[in-house]
Amino acid sequence: MLLVTGATGNVGRAVLAELAHKPVPVRALVRDASRLGVAAENIEISTGDIFDDASLRRAFEGVEAAFLASAFSPRMAELHLRCVMAAKAAGVSRIVQLSGVGADKHVCCARALQWLGQIENTTQEAGIRVTHLRPTFFMQNLLRFASSIAQQGVIAGPFRSSKWTFVDARDVGAVGAQALLNPTHAGQAYTVTGNESLTYQEVAERLSKVLGKTIRYTDITANEARGRLQASGASPVMIEATLEMWDACASKLINVAPTNVVKEITGKEPRTLEEFATEYKTLFLEGAPFALESDEVMR
Ligand SMILES: NC(=O)c1ccc[n+]([C@@H]2O[C@H](COP(=O)([O-])OP(=O)(O)OC[C@H]3O[C@@H](n4cnc5c(N)ncnc54)[C@H](OP(=O)(O)O)[C@@H]3O)[C@@H](O)[C@H]2O)c1
The missing domain is CATH 3.90.25.10 (UDP-galactose 4-epimerase, domain 1)
Known part of the structure; x- marks a missing residue:
């Protein structure tokens, strides 16, 4: 079972769309199922809130690998931490984590970069195998x-x-889906660009x-x-x-130069x-x- 959080968002929705109709069961954690917009026979919906412990337990039960995404907000590291703790408790073996280019918890000039660094820290400290996605600015x-x-x-x-260096969030999602499907991406950090x-x-x-x-x-x-x-x-x-x-x-x-990550991982040009x-x-x-x-x- 693969879990997709942030499944109504720019990237999570694209991850889910890529996984639709694949021969693997997928669960989408959503607050409002009517906003999902992706349906397939292999996708089940788990309605709940990341700030709710019972929702998290339900969502992570029996999951092998999870995609973690939350909105850009001062609380995003807290949301990721809650997911990582639930993943650890449920024995999830891999996480694909949506971070961002420039993530650095020690950087002084941009608090959002610190938040992204704190996001990455949640998985590093938990000791779960992780793929970090560090996209540039979304189109x-x-x-x-x-x-x-x-x-x-x-x-x-x-x-x-x-x-x-812009990137279409759907290309980030396509990379995320491949990273979920293929354990060889664990331990990697990808700068995802157009x-x-x-x-x-x-x-x-x-x-x-x-x-x-x-x-x-x-x-x-x-x-x-x-x-x-x-x-x-x-x-x-x-x-x-x-x-x-x-x-x-x-x-x-x-200041990020374009990379070949999208082409190399998805086989398609961004x-x-x-x-x-x-x-x-x-x-x-x-x-x-x-x-x-x-x-x-x-x-
Ligand atoms: N925008 C950029 O250029 C850019 C570039 C690099 C990195 N990033 C990073 O990408 C991330 C944002 O990704 P995105 O654009 O895909 O996000 P998004 O479109 O803002 O969607 C956020 C998702 O998180 C869900 N969510 C938020 N709070 C939740 C909660 N308490 N419980 C359950 N689900 C919750 C939202 O659900 P609802 O639909 O219920 O709200 C939604 O599905 C941020 O971490 C940002 O720093 C963004």
Whole structure:
């Protein structure tokens, strides 16, 4: 039995989709089964909350390998720790853990990188065999600009002229599924990226071509970005964590070249930005509400 947590999220949902119809039983831990969106004869649903001990015991029972993911939040290491403890108690032999590029519990300049380092620490200290997935920035983050792209033809951010190595979260999920299926990935840490690094100016140019209209990138100060995040309803801690992450990339503290991980592990090329934009063209043309479902905000 394989367990997928975070199964309604960007990456967990993709892990589940990759495992659908495979000759292996899979369990999805979800808070709300109506949000799952993936169904197959080999997938069973375990409804529950990671903060609830009984839910965790039920979800991890009889599991050989588990995919751990949670939302980007100050509590993500706590969520992972709870899962790791439940996995250990249930005798789970392997974990595939969604972390992020730059994970480092000792780094001083970006608390989100510390949180990711603390996530990785939970498995290291438990002594369970683990595969760490360290993706770069998800293309899905760009959907948060869909409304301003649709209405003003603008992406605005404090991103300066630095290069960002995006990856489609579904490619991260595809790597995660392979790591769950194949125990030889245990003990590895994978930097999961798309196939190129782009400035936001270049992102805007690519989007312009796909959407058939001019999209401009406008550089704004961190303080202006803070105001926009405040207006979106994000909490103060998430706003500062997000600004720090952006600054870490803009100032090249996180500076990751594309890797071959997606191709090597899944056998497929990672999705390009153009492919992503084409798939989500309607959203970029018509806009989408900026919705903060919890304390989560783009990185
Ligand atoms: N965005 C990026 O560019 C980026 C880059 C590198 C790394 N990362 C890392 O990737 C992770 C986020 O992955 P994602 O985008 O796939 O997440 P996501 O789309 O935000 O989904 C989070 C998932 O966790 C579930 N969850 C949250 N709290 C839970 C709880 N108490 N009990 C059970 N399930 C719970 C959510 O369930 P509900 O549907 O019920 O809310 C959802 O399925 C973060 O650790 C982030 O640091 C992100």
